[in-house]
Each structure stands twice: as C-alpha cells, then as structure tokens.
Amino acid sequence: MQNHKKKIAVIGGGSWATANIKMLADNSNEKEILWWMRSAQNVEHIRKFHHNPNYLSSVEIKVPEQNISDNITDVIAKSDFLLLNVPAAFLKAALKDITPAELAGKKIISAIKGIVPDENQIIAEFMHHHYHVPMTDIVVISGPCHAEEVAQEKLSYLTIASLDTELAAVFASMVNTRYIKTIVSDDIYGTEYAAVLKNIYAIASGICHGVGYGDNFQSVLISNAIRELENFVDAVHPIDRDIKESAYLGDLLVTAYSQFSRNRTFGNMIGKGYTVTSAQLEMNMVAEGYYAIKCLHEVNKQYKVNMPICDAVYAILYERRSPYIEMKNLAEKLC
Numbered sequence: 001m002q003n004h005k006k007k008i009a010v011i012g013g014g015s016w017a018t019a020n021i022k023m024l025a026d027n028s029n030e031k032e033i034l035w036w037m038r039s040a041q042n043v044e045h046i047r048k049f050h051h052n053p054n055y056l057s058s059v060e061i062k063v064p065e066q067n068i069s070d071n072i073t074d075v076i077a078k079s080d081f082l083l084l085n086v087p088a089a090f091l092k093a094a095l096k097d098i099t100p101a102e103l104a105g106k107k108i109i110s111a112i113k114g115i116v117p118d119e120n121q122i123i124a125e126f127m128h129h130h131y132h133v134p135m136t137d138i139v140v141i142s143g144p145c146h147a148e149e150v151a152q153e154k155l156s157y158l159t160i161a162s163l164d165t166e167l168a169a170v171f172a173s174m175v176n177t178r179y180i181k182t183i184v185s186d187d188i189y190g191t192e193y194a195a196v197l198k199n200i201y202a203i204a205s206g207i208c209h210g211v212g213y214g215d216n217f218q219s220v221l222i223s224n225a226i227r228e229l230e231n232f233v234d235a236v237h238p239i240d241r242d243i244k245e246s247a248y249l250g251d252l253l254v255t256a257y258s259q260f261s262r263n264r265t266f267g268n269m270i271g272k273g274y275t276v277t278s279a280q281l282e283m284n285m286v287a288e289g290y291y292a293i294k295c296l297h298e299v300n301k302q303y304k305v306n307m308p309i310c311d312a313v314y315a316i317l318y319e320r321r322s323p324y325i326e327m328k329n330l331a332e333k334l335c
C-alpha cells in the first residue's frame with residue numbers, strides 16, 4: 001500500500017456515520033477525512049456549527065469544512081478508502097451515479113449491517129458483483145458497538161474483517177483509540193451475516209417484550225437465536241469459527257438488550273400494536289432488521305436452515321400475522 005497520507009471518505013450522515021467520523025478524527029494516525037451526506041442543508045449546518053443537527057448532535061465534528069459535501073462523485077474521486085455507512089435499503093440510491101470505474105483501486109469498508117433489497121446480497125457481495133471491487137479490497141466493520149456509546153467514549157470493541165487481513169489491520173490502525181479496540185478477522189461472510197441476523201433477533205426480542213414476555217423468556221429466545229444464527233452462517237460459509245466471539249454473540253446480546261437498540265425498539269412497538277409505518281415514523285432511525293428479514297427469507301430458500309425465530313418475525317412484519325399468536329406459537333418451538 002502507498003505511503004501517502006490516506007484519504008478516507010465516510011458515506012452517509014446517520015448516527016453510525018457520525019460516530020465513525022469521531023473515531024477516525026480521534027485516532028492519532030495521519031489521514032484526511034472526507035464526509036458525504038445526502039442533505040445539502042445538513043452539510044451547511046455541519047460546516048458552520050461543527051455538529052450533526054440530526055444524529056449524535058453532541059459530537060464535535062473535526063473535519064475540514066471543504067471536505068464535507070453532498071456531491072458523492074467528488075468525494076469518492078478524492079478518496080482512497082470509502083467507509084460505507086448508509087442503511088442497506090438506501091445504498092443503491094446513494095451510489096446510483098457511481099460507476100465501477102470510479103471505484104477502481106479504492107478500498108471499500110462497510111460499516112453497514114444489512115442486506116441490499118431485491119439483490120438479496122450482503123454488502124461485500126453487492127460491491128463485488130455490481131462494482132467489480134475485488135473481494136480482497138473489501139473490509140467489514142462489525143461487533144457490538146452502539147453509536148451513542150462511541151459518542152460518549154465508552155470502551156467498545158470492533159471486529160474488522162477482510163479476506164485480506166493485512167488490509168483489515170491497516171483500517172484497524174485508522175480507528176483504534178483510547179475507547180475503541182479492534183479485533184482483526186478473515187471471516188467476512190460470517191461477520192456480515194451475523195450482523196444482519198442479530199438485527200432480526202433484536203426485533204423478535206422487542207416484539208416479545210412488547211406483547212408482555214419477561215426477561216426469563218427473553219434469555220431463552222436469545223439462547224435459541226444464537227444457535228439459529230450459528231446454523232445459518234455455518235450453512236452459508238462453513239469455516240471454523242467460535243460463535244461466542246463478540247462479532248457474533250456479543251453483537252446479538254447488545255442489540256437484543258440495549259436501551260439504544262433501534263431494532264429492539266422497533267420490535268417493541270410492533271409488539272405493542274403499532275403498524276410498521278407508524279413505528280418507522282416514530283423512530284427517525286432505521287431498523288435494518290425490517291428490510292433484512294425479507295431478504296433473508298429469500299436467501300434461506302436456497303439453504304433451507306430451520307429458522308423458527310426468523311420465520312415468526314417474517315410472518316409478523318410481512319404477512320401481518322398477530323405478534324401475540326406468532327410468539328405464542330414460537331414459544332412452543334424453543335428449548
């Protein structure tokens with residue numbers, strides 16, 4: 001890798017993008033940070049006040065004003081590393097004007113925990129197939145990491161996965177800080193799919209809470225969820241992995257239990273009787289699991305893994321089945 005000052009662009013303007021901007025800026029390795037977001041109004045606000053008006057607004061933004069832009073073509077052209085941070089459902093729209101040639105030679109880092117709708121591909125597969133990015137130029141960031149806690153500098157562990165573990169280590173050296181520790185992994189598929197699935201299980205967890213189940217039941221649900229997750233990632237990408245590592249079990253636990261979890265909050269509202277639309281409107285944040293379960297339902301037609309928790313979430317969200325009845329039926333299948 002060349003030795004010039006690395007230029008890294010964060011693509012997206014939500015909570016995790018804002019937290020990633022903070023980590024990159026607080027990390028002491030020399031680099032130039034660029035930031036793209038859709039809203040020209042938010043770009044102007046951040047340039048003027050150095051805070052994101054909509055997400056993690058207490059975080060001070062230490063990015064040069066001229067490097068914050070709503071022109072994605074320009075931001076990408078100036079960067080060596082692209083840190084993708086748009087929810088998976090909106091990734092195609094965000095990259096619609098970008099050609100494979102414009103991404104040639106760039107390293108792609110995905111901080112997204114979702115599947116691209118209609119394509120039913122995890123982000124690494126999507127960037128590889130649609131933009132011809134070599135798999136060895138793709139890195140995934142995962143692990144139990146709520147943006148809100150990063151904003152408060154609470155100690156957090158990220159797993160940085162790539163088929164090229166040297167590249168993963170290079171990126172890890174760009175985000176390590178006093179409050180961010182990094183773990184390098186070569187399990188890019190397992191890491192991505194585990195992050196997708198934990199969002200679905202967090203929705204299940206929220207639904208159970210919403211319909212009135214307690215902590216005793218939730219612990220059984222999550223014990224079953226980790227087995228279901230392991231069976232699925234082993235079917236998709238059978239390598240030797242320890243599912244108890246933080247990128248798998250850790251992320252499931254934080255999402256299923258944390259007060260900050262978008263997916264659990266969304267599920268809780270569904271369990272309490274909100275419609276999908278009203279729950280989404282109420283949140284101003286994106287619960288990836290809602291989109292992911294539709295894709296996962298399709299992907300699993302190929303693998304045919306027994307996934308009763310995912311089936312219940314799909315039935316509730318896409319077949320409008322009663323959360324109360326689905327969870328009662330699911331409870332009979334758990335052990």
Ligand SMILES: NC(=O)c1ccc[n+]([C@@H]2O[C@H](COP(=O)([O-])OP(=O)(O)OC[C@H]3O[C@@H](n4cnc5c(N)ncnc54)[C@H](O)[C@@H]3O)[C@@H](O)[C@H]2O)c1
Pocket residue numbers: 012013014015016017038055085086087088090093111112113114145146147148262284285286287288
């Ligand atoms: N928030 C976290 O703690 C966290 C941690 C790790 C990974 N992630 C992942 O990061 C990714 C981004 O999530 P987030 O939590 O930062 O999002 P968020 O919920 O904080 O913000 C929503 C984002 O989606 C964008 N958006 C909403 N509607 C849109 C539309 N119609 N078209 C285009 N963009 C739209 C918003 O502009 C904003 O950038 C997700 O894949 C998520 O799973 C989030």
Ligand SMILES: O=P(O)(O)OC[C@H](O)CO
Pocket residue numbers: 113143144145146147199202251254255256258260261262263264
């Ligand atoms: O817990 P959620 O649903 O907000 O997801 C955020 C992160 O993925 C947690 O690691």
